[in-house]
Amino acid sequence: MIDLPTKTNLRATTKLACEIANTNPDRFNEAIHAGFYPCAPKTTPGKARSFSVDDIVALRQYQGEMDRGMSAAAAGAKACKILDFMQVYPDAPRVFIVATSFGSMDRLLPEFDVTQGFIMINDKQQIDVIGCEVINLDWHRVRIVHYITEADSNRVVGD
Known part of the structure; x- marks a missing residue:
């Protein structure tokens, strides 16, 4: 390549x-x-x-x-x-725009496992992922x- x-x-x-x-x-x-x-x-x-x-x-x-x-x-x-x-x-070669159940605050991340159903926001709390857009x-x-x-x-x- x-x-x-x-x-x-x-x-x-x-x-x-x-x-x-x-x-x-x-x-x-x-x-x-x-x-x-x-x-x-x-x-x-x-x-x-x-x-x-x-x-x-x-x-x-x-x-x-x-x-x-x-x-x-x-x-x-x-x-x-x-x-x-x-x-x-x-x-960053791409951006993952992760929509969560928390509402209007999408998270933009340099890496994300799209098979993951949640994001940890601290040691004990997680937010459900409801969608993910990947931009190359x-x-x-x-x-x-x-x-x-x-x-x-x-x-x-x-x-």
């Missing part, structure tokens, strides 16, 4: 990031201004946003959830949790690095 790069120092503009994530840039900017996507890369007036690979992974997750019918607010909250996870676990972060990262690298190699001076 060939190891493909999952990281690059190259960054993407909003236009390229939205193209990679199949997101309408105008709708994305509206979501940012409405507060639905609070983890968007910061910018200042007159300066473009600059997206890292992990920023685009989160944007792809946001758009995917929207495509599956989730509201912009809920999709943005989930994407931002995933981005936070990637900042805490930068080398490295699969997304490899593709994003490819897109960014291709865009950079095809750039015309002055773009």
Whole structure:
């Protein structure tokens, strides 16, 4: 198996990031201004946003959830949790989003045995697992690095 790069120092503009994530840039900017996507890369007036690979992974997750019918607010909250996870676990190849019987608090974990029916929350207490979503972060990262690298190699001076 060939190891493909999952990281690059190259960054993407909003236009390229939205193209990679199949997101309408105008709708994305509206979501940012409405507060639905609070983890968007910061910018200042007159300066473009600059997206890292992990920023685009989160944007792809946001758009995917929207495509599956989730509201912009809920999709943005989930994407931002995933981005936070990637900042805490930068080398995690995947994230396990474990839904528990405890309610609205899903747990994002770098490893999880999907056959396990509970999560221990301390030495004596456990919470039942009611579902688990696995996102292959490295699969997304490899593709994003490819897109960014291709865009950079095809750039015309002055773009």
